[in-house]
Amino acid sequence: MALGHHRFEWLYVTAFVSPESGETFWYLSNGVSKAFFEELLALFAREAGAGNERFIILVIDGAGWHSEPGLAVPDGLRLVYLPRYSPQLQPAECLWSVLDEPIANKYFETIEQLDAVLAERCRTLETSPDLFKGRTNFHWWPKTHRPN
16 A cells, blocks of 8 residues: 655744734744745834834744744844743734634635635624733733833
């Protein structure tokens, strides 16, 4: 009996969430790499309005494609890396169960069908910041300080 090789297609979801406000940004892609992550950071910075008027600190895990050195980080963004094996500290980890609801235990004939369902779910969730505020604004998370 010959063993067959399965060919899988992958769909990646990247999300950024503000713990305090629940504001989310969702992105779908068919791969990950450092070059892709640089482009994604630039897109996120533009869409979130990062820069002189809005400084954003991203708390991220140590995945290879998230790491420096040589990673171009746009003005207005600063990356802070979590300690190893600490996903419970990452606010975005709370997003996945909500994202997965329309696809759990479902079969999709094509990656395009899955993409369409996830894209629609992301669009819906972007308009629901209150859903994430309570899930991500941990009691120990630093609060925004706005000078008077």
